[in-house]
Amino acid sequence: MADTATPNVIRRADYAPPAFLIDTVALEFDLVPERTVVRNTMRVRRNPEAARAAHLELMGEQLEFVSAAIDGKPFANAHAHDHGLLLDNVPDQFELTLTSICNPAANTTLSGLYVSGGNFFTQCEAEGFRRITYFLDRPDVMATFTVTLRASKADYPVLLSNGNLLEEGDLPDGRHFARWEDPFRKPSYLFALVAGKLVALEERVKSGSGKEKLLQVWVEPHDLDKTRHAMDSLIHSIRWDEERFGLELDLDRFMIVAVSDFNMGAMENKGLNIFNTKYVLANPETATDTDFANIEAVVGHEYFHNWTGNRVTCRDWFQLSLKEGLTVFRDQEFSADMAGGATDEAARATKRIEDVRVLRQMQFAEDAGPMAHPVRPESYVEINNFYTMTVYEKGSEVVRMYQTLFGRDGFRKGMDLYFRRHDGQAVTCDDFRHALADANGRDLAQFERWYSQAGTPRVSVRTQYDAAQQRYSVTLTQGYGEAAPAARETQKGPLLIPFAIGLIGKDGRDLPLQLEGEAQAGKATTRVLEFTQTEQTFTFVNVAQEPLPSLLRNFSAPVIVEYDYSAQQLAFLLAHDSDPFNRWEAGQRLATRELLTLAGRAATGVPLQLDDSVVAAFARVLTDETLSPAFRELALMLPSEAYLAEQMAESNPAAVHAARQFVRKRLANALRSDWLNVYEQHRTPGAYEATPEASGHRALKNLALSYLAELDDPAEAVRLASAQYDAANNMTDRSAALSVLLNASAANGGSAEAQQALDDFYRRFEKEPLVIDKWFALQATQRGSAQRPVIDVVRRLMTHPAFNLKNPNRARSLIFSFCAANPAQFHAEDGSGYAFWADQVIALDAINPQVAARLARSLELWRRFTPALRDGMRAALEKVAAQVKSRDVREIVEKALA
Ligand code: B3K
Ligand code: ZN
Secondary structure, three states, X not given: OOOOXXXXXXXXXXXXXXXEEEEEEXXXXXXXXXXXXXXXXXXXXXXXXXXXXXXXXXXXXXXXXXXXXXXOEEOOOEEEEOOEEEEEOOOOEEEEEEEEEEOXXXXXXXXXXXXXXXXXEEEOOOOOHHHOOOEOOOOOOEEEEEEEEEEEOOOOOEEEEOOEEEEEEEOOOOEEEEEEEEEEEEEHHHOOEEEEOOEEEEEEEEOOOOOEEEEEEEEOHHHHHHOHHHHHHHHHHHHHHHHHHOOOOOOOEEEEEEEOOXXXXXXXXXXXXXXXXXXXXXXXXXXXXXXXXXXXXXXXXHHHOOOEOOOEEEOOHHHHHHHHHHHHHHHHHHHHHHHXXXXXXXXXXXXXXXXXHHHHHHHHHHHOOOOOOOOOOOEEOOHHHHOOHHHHHHHHHHHHHHHHHHHHHHHHHHHHHHHHHHOOOEEOHHHHHHHHHHHOOOOOOHHHHHHHXXXXXXXXXXXXXXXXXXXXXXXXXXXXXXXXXXXXXXXXXXXXXXXXXXXXXXXXXXXXXXXXXXXXXXXXXXXXEEEOOOXXXXXXXXXXXXXXXXXXXXXXXXXXXXXXXXXXXXXXXXXXXXXXXXXXXXXHHHHHXXXXXXXXXXXXXXXXXXXXXXXXXXXXXXXXXXXXHHHHHHHHOOOOHHHHHHHOOOEOHHHHHHHHHHHHHHHHHHOHHHHHHHHHXXXXXXXXXXXXXXXXXHHHHHHHHHHHOOOOOOHHHHHHHHHHHHHOOOHHHHHHHHHHHXXXXXXXXXXXXXXXXXXXXXXXXXXXXXXXXXXXXXXXXXXXXXXXXXXXXXXXXXXXXXXXXXXXXXXXXXXXXXXXXXXXXXXXXXXXXXXXXXXXXXXXXXXXXXXXXXXXXXXXXXXXXXXXXXXXXXXXXXXXXXXXXXXXXXXXXXXXXX
């Protein structure tokens, strides 16, 4: 079937084990950019656990079939077609040798084998291996691989594949070869090869049990000075997995390779992780604090996959969260430990806050639209569309809930049992849940609903204090509110929600907690209530005074909590809650409520005003020296425009922008001298340090600068920003200053300072693609004005010589930044943003369907917008639906329009 035909829906319920198994694979590559010949010799046998099939059906895409042989003899009954190879009447077990040809130079999809910057790379997850050779390209077929690579020695001096290097040597005609063997059985999606002109930073370390390991970070020669942080992150990851989970590196060598053309962040191929350069390369001049943190997180994530994903893999792609949700949870815990160790709760909370912010802004939005799906989806058209916030981030929250229920030790026991039972297997989310349940002696049948129900649960809370009886009752009700239709279909009943709660007294301290029926109050002042019914009341006794509840501490479940706090109560929680996450949360609730009221007024043209109590609450945080700078920065940052728009009955990006800008201006003017003080006090003179403390200072200082630029007279801020830009010895400060200059100049339709800095930035970093990506992104996300709408800037930049639609990082830096990160400009009332979006989705579809499909998603919530915008969005979606060819984009736009 061609890609243009009606898409096939793949259903979880239709899973059947493969009719054949492949035990060993020997691959030989003759690497030539336009014509790579692949010889693939496999040991195949019938699967005793499957129904007998007449034919062996292998998957294959974009391959030129050359020949087939069985047990060394040519086999005539092999029929190649557009999507694979059919072999009739094969024996019960046999050796199958297939030869085929592919064209890596012409492969712009960046899936399968492709050329980037003159070097060869692969990307096989989810279904890219079938673009390299014919195969049973599904994760429950696991084989051991040996790989021989042959190529021109001058053009491709380095030849890498999974596992251990067996031998290498020269061949006639200036060619050479290398032979690799991966001793571990693996599914084909974990295969990788790399060939080209690369150099490595190397380090030898001893693993926990004393074995020596070779670690390498491979990059293009001019990037070698940007590899130290990735190497350190790898070493920290290895240590962390040994200490926290008792999991050791199982290969003698572990390689990371950076490539600049890559569809996503990175890929966990066994022993040969391939990374987007964005998540490897860093030095203080080129990378921001956020980049440094992201590199640590992604290096950790891919390394942790070695156990959660590779040693134990997924039975089918519906189980994707088995590896992704679990591995995101592991990388979040790793980053939290790196920031705050096991005990510094305030430092750990900054990571938690950042993760929850992403979840609420992106995953909750996904749940509210046409792509809503359970953590374990029931069906898909194109699996690459299901590498989603739900599978990754909500999946991580689901794993976190086991740890919240059983504690760190109970969670570890569950993990140990999971590996004891399933090492070397391809398994399901149910297998994971059973391991956690059995290791902790619990029945977790109800918990399964977290995997099968889509939508964001809502928990409403009612409280009642009985002063005479000293009883305080908390009644929780769960449901889904007005969930998106896609979510409603899957709902089956109440969830087991671990609901962490504390009670706060008049002095701001936690009260002791004693539930009805307990002999005495426990030591802990946070309790995890197991909330399992649609409505349930928990009663605390011996409560001497009416408390203020601190609800869902540390965000103990991925739900929306509804409770009618007054503004004073929120300000009190912001000042006193012992749970740092909820302290932040109180400020966000306060701000969100205020901003939504203001957005409603802005939408109807009513003048805006802000209550002094809100300003006072923010002033207290700004000047509270007992709080860490990192926390203050998070608490003082208003909820994003995208998040706020999503909370409105009808999203109105212009009104949200007006409201948010109004509050920023008001806070800037009212607290001018405090912002200035903070700006001065949190400078980080001297050599750049990438520590959490130093980055906290920079974050708070740069936030202060951005507020100062909102002053009615921004001259001083512009002066400070220009000086900071010129003096900066690191990218965090330089890019923050540039962003402030750009936004300050928007109000005046452009300024000399901003233009000068922009030109200087380009000249300085012309040879650093990742920094030039920032240059594009800063301009695409800048504020616009009536005289100078940002769409004009973006259209002009599309013709800049450095723009390149084929490079996903560059496309993301300009197009995605504008369409997904500049809502007020993208949703311009004249529909210009939507027309631009449609053109770009169509153009990308012809080059790289996976990237196009990501961009396509930026209009999926169109039905939730104000009527004035809806028609333009629908028209753009219809245009795309009529023109695109790929299954990837069709699935997205057809679901959006359905
Ligand atoms: N497992 C890969 C993602 C593959 C995406 C395929 N479209 C990276 C990761 O999650 O670690
Ligand atoms: Zn992953």
